[in-house]
Amino acid sequence: MxxxxxxxxxxxxxxxxxxxxxxxxxxxxxxxxxxxxxxxxxxxxxxxxxxxxxxxxxxxxxxxxxxxxxxxxxxxxxxxxxxxxxxxxxxxxxxxxxxxxxxxxIGENLYQIIDFALINSNKINNLKRKVNDLEIEINSRKNIDKAKRMLMKKLNITEEESYSIIRRESMNRCISIEKVAQEIIEKNSKSI
The missing domain is CATH 3.40.50.2300 (Response regulator)
Structure with missing residues (x-):
């Protein structure tokens, strides 16, 4: 193998x-x-x-x-x-x-440097993936917060009520909260 x-x-x-x-x-x-x-x-x-x-x-x-x-x-x-x-x-x-x-x-030196390189490269790649995932999560949270604020302002409601509307819409349509938030942002940005 x-x-x-x-x-x-x-x-x-x-x-x-x-x-x-x-x-x-x-x-x-x-x-x-x-x-x-x-x-x-x-x-x-x-x-x-x-x-x-x-x-x-x-x-x-x-x-x-x-x-x-x-x-x-x-x-x-x-x-x-x-x-x-x-x-x-x-x-x-x-x-x-x-x-x-x-x-x-020299064989032993080559094997050591290859082991070192492969192990550390995998660690670096895993860290890059984690950073990327965190960046996506942060952007998602920013969008959800922005959508909540837009609803709060438009409907004159609390943050909890705003989030509840987004969550309910997400469940009713079987789409992610992030997708609902993005739609709210796009819809409200066009009407401005």
Whole structure:
């Protein structure tokens, strides 16, 4: 059973083959690309759990490739490099995951960084989903409050009576309270 998809992008067939062998031992599905553009095309078609990019790719700049992959929510990126300098570290600080592996690639180091990346990427994605859900909930509550205020003003009633009207309409029509609130807002905004 596969543990997930990993895309390796390195111009060197030798390095790709060695990393692929290591990943296959851990039951990953492995995909390969030789340059940045090919990596982007492949990543957009398979949505891998992880993309391992060589810092010195042919074609597109690998930092830019990684930024596109993360910005488009395609995957998480780990860089491979033989030399770590301040410019590189500054660039990857802006990435979703501050992770890289030094060449030459040693199996145990590769496994550790992959485990780290996958676990933390999942945590980050779960937090993003929770934030998104909370934003939706907050907007929904704002709309309900706005609809209540509109009804209170229009009908000269209390907040509880206003909410009761919205809730009753929701139950009678079998639609969400949020939908009723949105309809009230739209209807009352047009009449203003």
């Amino acid at each position: 596969s543990k997930g998809r990993i895309l390796i992008c390195d111009s060197s067939e030798y390095i790709r083959t060695n990393i692929k062998k290591l990943l296959l031992k851990r039951s990953f599905q492995v995909y390969e690309a030789t340059n940045g553009l090919e990596a982007l095309r492949l990543a957009r078609s398979i949505y891998p759990e992880l993309v391992i990019l060589d810092l010195n790719l042919w074609g597109m700049n690998s930092i830019e490739v990684g930024k596109i992959i993360e910005k488009d929510n395609i995957s998480t990126v780990i860089y491979m490099t033989s030399k770590v300098d301040a410019v590189f570290l500054n660039e990857i600080e802006k990435m979703k995951l501050y992770a890289y592996i030094k060449k030459p690639i």
